[in-house]
Amino acid sequence: MPRVSDEHLAARRQQILDAARRCFLRNGFHATSMQDVISEAGLSVGAVYRYFSSKHELVTSIAQSVLDGADDLFADLATAEPPLPLVEALDRALQFVEAQTGPDGVFPLAVQVWAESLRDPALADFVARLYSGFRARFVVLARRAQQAGELPADADPEAVGAVLFGLVPGFVLQRVLAAGPDPKTYLDGVRALLASHGVEK
Numbered sequence: 001m002p003r004v005s006d007e008h009l010a011a012r013r014q015q016i017l018d019a020a021r022r023c024f025l026r027n028g029f030h031a032t033s034m035q036d037v038i039s040e041a042g043l044s045v046g047a048v049y050r051y052f053s054s055k056h057e058l059v060t061s062i063a064q065s066v067l068d069g070a071d072d073l074f075a076d077l078a079t080a081e082p083p084l085p086l087v088e089a090l091d092r093a094l095q096f097v098e099a100q101t102g103p104d105g106v107f108p109l110a111v112q113v114w115a116e117s118l119r120d121p122a123l124a125d126f127v128a129r130l131y132s133g134f135r136a137r138f139v140v141l142a143r144r145a146q147q148a149g150e151l152p153a154d155a156d157p158e159a160v161g162a163v164l165f166g167l168v169p170g171f172v173l174q175r176v177l178a179a180g181p182d183p184k185t186y187l188d189g190v191r192a193l194l195a196s197h198g199v200e201k
Contacts, residue, residue, distance in 0.1 A: 012043075012047070012051065013051045015041055015043070016037065016041050016043065016048055016051055016052060016058075017058070017061060017062060017065065018041075019037050019040035019041035019042075020032070020037045020040070020041075020058045020062060021062055021109060022040055023036050023037055023040050024059075024062070024109060024112060025103075025108060025109055028112065029055075029059060029112055029115075029116050032055070033055070034048070034049075034054070034055055034058075037055075037058065056120065056122065056123070059113065059116060059120075059123060060122075060123060060126055062109065062113075063110075063113045063123070063126065063127065063130075064126075064130075065106075067110065067130055069096075069100075069106070070096065070097075070134065071130070071133065071134065071137075073092070073093065073096050074093065074134055074137035074138070075137055077089045077092060077093065077137065077141060078137040078138070078140040078141045078144075079140075082148075083141075083144040083145060083147075083148050084141070085145070085150060086141065086142070086145050086150060086151075086164065086194070087187065087190060087191055087194065089141055089164075090164065090167060090168075090187065090190060091183070091187055093168050094168070094171055094183040094186060094187060095183060097168060097171055097172055097175070097183075098175065098182070098183050101172065101175040101176055107172050107175075107176055108176050110172065111172070111173065111176050111177070113127065114127065134165055134168075135161060135162055135165045136161070137161075137165075138161035138162070138164045138165040139157050139158055139160075139161030139162070140161070141161065141164065142155075142157040142158075142160035142161040142164060143157040143161075145160075146160075167190065171183075171186055174186075
């Protein structure tokens, strides 16, 4: 029998992930069964289980795809040359988030991943490791801002990085769950807070 190409295998795997994502967005994780995903994908039971043995594997794979783009962006922000001012870095992060908060974006699904991680220890560990990595990117951003003189010499980069990163999921939750402030309004609030503490130039 001819060997199935890697491209074909990758395309079939993505077909299943896309079907699962549609089901999860439409019905939620708990109301979606593997049979729902199989029907949505238009494949046989064996074809789907060849790639994913459980709904947990689907959830984890989708979570990885949801958050990989964010990690790439945060890495770029943390290593930009010259170092980005904190508000500019946050602005870029919010613009990325804003583009993915609509019905077809990745962050409505990310909110479901957060909720599911409270029930699933394996997924909780996965999310914790990933978000620890995100936070570390923002610690680097804060440390470089301190070296550039944007933050006081006695500021704790770990603490500042944690708060900066916290602003991003805070924005996600407001946009997804409550049609919260747009990026400009949110950033204006951040600027006001920073200026009141003599941080923003």
